[in-house]
Structures are given as structure tokens and as C-alpha cells.
Amino acid sequence: MREMTKGSNVALPTLSEDVGTVIVSLGWVSPTGEGDADVSVLLLDAGGKVRSDGDFYFYNNPVAPDGSVQLLGKTPTEDGNEDRICFDLTAVPPQVERIVVAASRYGGARFGELENVRVRLADAAGESLLRFAIADVDAVSAIIFGELYRRGEEWKFRAVGQGYDSGLAGLATDFGVDIEDDAAEVEAEAASAVEAVEAADPVSGGGQPEPVAPATTAATLEAVPAPRRPDVAEGEPAKRKAAARPRTAKKKVTLPKATRKSLAENESWREARLFPVSVLKSDRDREMRATSVLLSVMAQVPEFGRRLTAAFGAPSGRTETFTEVSLPHGDTPRRPDGVIRVERAGKLWTALVETKTNGNSLKADQVQAYMDIAARRGYEAVITLSNDVALEGSPLVDVKVDGRRKHKVALWHLSWAEVAHQAQMLIRHEGVGNAAHAWLLQELLHYLQHENSGCHGFQNMGAAWVPVRNGIDDETLCQGDPRALEVVESWERLIRQVCLRMGGELGQKVLPVQRAKRGTDPGTRRALLADQLCLDGRLQAELRIEGTPGVLAVSADLRTGKLRTSVEIPAPDQGYPLTWVKRLVRRLAEAPADLHVETLVESETGGPRGTLERLRPEPADLLPRNTATGITGFRLSLFKGMGSTRGNAESGFIRSVDDAVHRFYTSVVVHLDRPAPRRAAAKESVGAG
Numbered sequence: 001m002r003e004m005t006k007g008s009n010v011a012l013p014t015l016s017e018d019v020g021t022v023i024v025s026l027g028w029v030s031p032t033g034e035g036d037a038d039v040s041v042l043l044l045d046a047g048g049k050v051r052s053d054g055d056f057y058f059y060n061n062p063v064a065p066d067g068s069v070q071l072l073g074k075t076p077t078e079d080g081n082e083d084r085i086c087f088d089l090t091a092v093p094p095q096v097e098r099i100v101v102a103a104s105r106y107g108g109a110r111f112g113e114l115e116n117v118r119v120r121l122a123d124a125a126g127e128s129l130l131r132f133a134i135a136d137v138d139a140v141s142a143i144i145f146g147e148l149y150r151r152g153e154e155w156k157f158r159a160v161g162q163g164y165d166s167g168l169a170g171l172a173t174d175f176g177v178d179i180e181d182d183a184a185e186v187e188a189e190a191a192s193a194v195e196a197v198e199a200a201d202p203v204s205g206g207g208q209p210e211p212v213a214p215a216t217t218a219a220t221l222e223a224v225p226a227p228r229r230p231d232v233a234e235g236e237p238a239k240r241k242a243a244a245r246p247r248t249a250k251k252k253v254t255l256p257k258a259t260r261k262s263l264a265e266n267e268s269w270r271e272a273r274l275f276p277v278s279v280l281k282s283d284r285d286r287e288m289r290a291t292s293v294l295l296s297v298m299a300q301v302p303e304f305g306r307r308l309t310a311a312f313g314a315p316s317g318r319t320e321t322f323t324e325v326s327l328p329h330g331d332t333p334r335r336p337d338g339v340i341r342v343e344r345a346g347k348l349w350t351a352l353v354e355t356k357t358n359g360n361s362l363k364a365d366q367v368q369a370y371m372d373i374a375a376r377r378g379y380e381a382v383i384t385l386s387n388d389v390a391l392e393g394s395p396l397v398d399v400k401v402d403g404r405r406k407h408k409v410a411l412w413h414l415s416w417a418e419v420a421h422q423a424q425m426l427i428r429h430e431g432v433g434n435a436a437h438a439w440l441l442q443e444l445l446h447y448l449q450h451e452n453s454g455c456h457g458f459q460n461m462g463a464a465w466v467p468v469r470n471g472i473d474d475e476t477l478c479q480g481d482p483r484a485l486e487v488v489e490s491w492e493r494l495i496r497q498v499c500l501r502m503g504g505e506l507g508q509k510v511l512p513v514q515r516a517k518r519g520t521d522p523g524t525r526r527a528l529l530a531d532q533l534c535l536d537g538r539l540q541a542e543l544r545i546e547g548t549p550g551v552l553a554v555s556a557d558l559r560t561g562k563l564r565t566s567v568e569i570p571a572p573d574q575g576y577p578l579t580w581v582k583r584l585v586r587r588l589a590e591a592p593a594d595l596h597v598e599t600l601v602e603s604e605t606g607g608p609r610g611t612l613e614r615l616r617p618e619p620a621d622l623l624p625r626n627t628a629t630g631i632t633g634f635r636l637s638l639f640k641g642m643g644s645t646r647g648n649a650e651s652g653f654i655r656s657v658d659d660a661v662h663r664f665y666t667s668v669v670v671h672l673d674r675p676a677p678r679r680a681a682a683k684e685s686v687g688a689g
Helices: 167-174 183-199 283-300 302-310 364-377 416-430 435-449 465-473 482-506 522-536 577-587 653-667 678-688
Strands: 002-004 009-011 021-029 038-044 069-077 080-088 098-104 115-122 128-133 142-151 154-164 318-323 338-344 347-355 381-386 410-415 510-512 538-545 552-557 562-570 596-601 609-611 631-641
Touching (some): 038 080, 038 167, 552 653, 577 631, 631 653
Parallel strands (some): 381 410
Antiparallel strands (some): 038 098, 318 338, 562 631
């Protein structure tokens, strides 16, 4: 992998032969776990400007209609998160000379609060080709990380590292995007748009109202102000639409939040489903049905298929999928569970698919055989799909790659939880092209979540779970025990699945927080966590949920059998402590009575604490007796017993963690104050520019 310096450039074909599609990853580390940034992409013509506002891609406009740009979202890494963007360079319009890749912070935040700010570029096989670490970013709120640009028939990459004090709005304006700076008017439009969304029901019978873009919901309106329409002359009053995204974005269909009243005569009647599950009797039946259902929906719903295949380096194009394909391999033909083919400009991208359901493990010899077949036949990828969640630095299967072969084959893994997450995001929050596609995704999601499908996601803590719990209980578990490391890896898989499920339900980014030191590899980090488990008997994790005031912490105490979910919220900058605690108790009026509230103080000794039931009549009990003691914030916690078994049954540990996080968010976190909206940050940026 080539290390780039500021201002340096390189021709992509000199690094790899497979650069028709590339994935650019922007990364950073937040020491507090709460810092984040948003990526954006601008397509520029020969004059260095966007052709229209539609050439500006950001969190409210993440996908190009021609598939040339797709913001894939964040993925956890060993020391933080990376935000990935897929570029199909063969689909970029010929008028586009440069592609600028940037990221911005909001709410007055600066990149100096983050560490290890970098950009990485990988080819279609997932092999990292170059890396550029950016220094001296203390005072800036937006950065151009790098740019892809044409030179003749080839694409090159330049390491830029240029900062902007004026944030995303200033950066976008410099490249010709017309920013709407009237935040008050945008807010008024947001209110009317939310009313329109609540009134619309795009897939039910009756009036058939016009579909409303999901970008008009409250969650997506907390964004940079919308660019002005390019077809409206200066000073001319525009007919405004309720949207906070580029005006060129297409309207999309999402399913209504309120379910329609059923016409069934009684509760025993079951609605007819496109993908039935009642006839599934064996693991083989489940694998074949799940593969066919998923691949067929991928081919029929372009937004969904592209969402999954873009992450694997596939180009944008016509997609066809196949099952039970026979391929020669020695004396015995091999039959992969599925094949995905994407055609663009007469060229084919092909991936073999190997599927497991019901918690069954992938077999290394099977995957190795498919990797060999793919290499010989010139296929681009092998995709494994199972209930397990892959971890960086801990592959689910070990395969050998023959370095002498010129053709590279990428090995990717997808969990059923990730598939369900992407389906949820599209049909419930972001929208798809028409009502039929939304219905197909709904049927797929119903199938995946049915208990008989075998596609429930990660559902077993592994064989080491019971011995480790027993060893902690009788104090015989020693540091360095490999079983403790297995439990730590299973815990990390579980937390990532919890993030996927919550993110799909909320339509927001939910990511695990990693607080490893810079340069720490995943194996070393997990070994340290395993040693800590042996010492104190606790598994701990943190989740950052976009739009919440703090990090949600989860702790499983294997000695006491208790789960603790908690969040710390900072004290207000202004006002009086008594006002703070009264307001906090009022906001928690609907929270559980057994919620523990603790006052965080500047001294090392803990502050006052008590259950919400006791504090409701006397909020002043949260104030320190010493009035000179400074209050730094409050910690809210819920406790519950954790499951005794290693699985996902009602009495299982996995189910108890899922339920604890869901209960804490829905009964506590939703009542807390939200951070300042991004729209305000964008307004400040416009004024500063």
C-alpha cells in the first residue's frame, strides 16, 4: 500500500488492474467516542464547478442516479469508524473532470478534536492501494481529503488535505453549489413537510396520495440548508418545496409508520405472504429458500441490490441472480448457493455466493474451493452469508490465496442482520423507487425476521461461554485463557448486531465506540479486553446513537448476573443546579421508576444518587451537600438480570442484551434533550464564509 503525502498524486492503473470501481474510506478516531463527521462528494467539470446542485452528494443525497457515486455509510474498524464511498469510475459522465472527496463537522466542532484523520483507497477486490494521513487540522470544520481526476483515459488520485473554516456550506459554495441560508424558512418548511409525511400513506388503498421523499422527515431535515434551484433567476421568488436536499433528488416511497387495520375475522387468520416459511423443515431447505428469496429481491429492487453489491466493489449496471449453479472443479462439480452477475458496458462482474442459516458455520474447504473456481474463471468475488457478524482482524474462515495468480478474487462476508438492516433503512426511512419495490422489501424483511427462516443473525455466544462464566464465578479463570478471547469476540459480534438492529429501527447511525490507542491492532485490543474480563468479570461496550446527548454504555457483570445500561449527560452551561435537577426529573416523567440517577461531581468521590421513584417528589436530593462542589453531569442507569444460557432463546444472554438496550433507549434516552441540530451549524458556516 502506497503512503501518500500532501500534494502527491498517483495514477490508479499503476497500483491495480481492477480500478474501474474503487472504494474510498475516510476515517478518524474520537478519544471521547462522541465525535463524528459527515462525508460529501462533488463532481466538477473542466471549470472546477458542479454542473448543477445534483452533483453534490452528502447525507441527504447519498446515491447518484447513474450509480457513479454511492455513500455506503460508516463501518466499524479496530480504532474507530470509516465512512466509505463507492465510485464506479466507468459510469462517471465524461463532462466530469474531477471528483472532490471531503468531510465536515457540525455544531461548532473542529477536526482537531479527532485523531488519526486519514483517507484510504481500495480497488474492487478490497485490496488497499493507498493511504493519506492528514495532519494540522486543529481549526478547521471541513476538509478536502483528496480528489480523483482524469488524465487522458486514466484516473489519478491526488492527496489534498485542504481545510475550511466555514464548514460544509463554505466548501460547497466554493464549488458552485448554491446554498439556501434562510434557516428559519427551512425550519418552517420542515414542519409542513413532516405534517405531509404523517398524512400520506403511499402503499395503502384509498386516495393514493403522491409519495413524499423521506428526506422531508424531521431526522433528515437536520442537515445543511438546501441548495437553491438552478432554474430560478437571482431575486426571483421561487416556488419552494418542503425539502432540505438538492432539488434534483427524486421522490421516493416509504412504508407508512401506522399499520392499517386488518380485515381478518379473528387473530388466528394469517396474511398470505410472498415468501412462506411454514414448509421449511431442514437446514438445507432454509439455505436454499433464503438464498433464492434474497437474490431475487436484489435483482428486482435496484436500490436494494445496489446497496449490497456496491460495498463489494461491483459496478452499477443490469443485475441478474442465479441459484444452484453447477461449476466444474476437479472430478466433482461444485454448486455454490448463488451467483450474482452485473453487466456494464458489455463487461461482467461476477460473484459466487455461499449461504448458511440457522447458526450453521461456514466451512473453510467450501469457501476455498469457490475462491479457486472464481480465480480460474476470472470471477471478481466470493460472498459468504451467515448469521455470524464478521470482525476486522478475525476472519470467519481462513483461505489461502495463490499470490502467483494475476487475477485477484475478493472475499467478502455479509451477515443476515446486515441484510435486514439495509432493507429496513430503505423501506422505513430512505425510500425506494415505487410502492411495488417497497412491498417486496417488506416481504423480504418479514421472511428474514420469521423464527422459522433461520436468518435471525448472531445467536450463539459459543462453546466457551459457559466455561468462562463458571471460571469467573469460582475465580479459576486465568489471564491468557483462549476461551476468554472467544467470549470477547462473541460479545463484539453481539454489540455490532445490536447496532444494526437499532439503526434499522431508528433510521439513524448507531455504531460501537472503539477507544483503542492509535496503531493498536484488533488482536492486541481484544487480548487486553480478555485479560480485563478475567480480572473484573465484566463485558463492556459503548454505542453512539446519532442525535442523542451521550454515549449509551452496556455492561454485563458475569459475577452478579446483571446487565447495566447507562448514559452520561453533561450539566448545562447556564442556570442553577436546582433548576437542572428539576428539569431532568420532569423530562423523565415517563421513564421507569427503577431508573437510577447519579450526580457526577468534580471530586473523586461520587455524588448523590437514587432511584427515580424516590427522587420525583424531592429532586433537590440530587444536589451535593457541599454547595461549592461543582456538578459536571448526570448518569442514568437501568439494571436487569441477564440470561443464563448462551443462545437467543427467551432465557438467553443475547436476547437479554437486545431487550435491555431497546428498553433503555425507548424508555429513557428518547426523553433527553437532543444536541443542537446540524442546520444551525450550516447557518453559522454560511455567515462565516
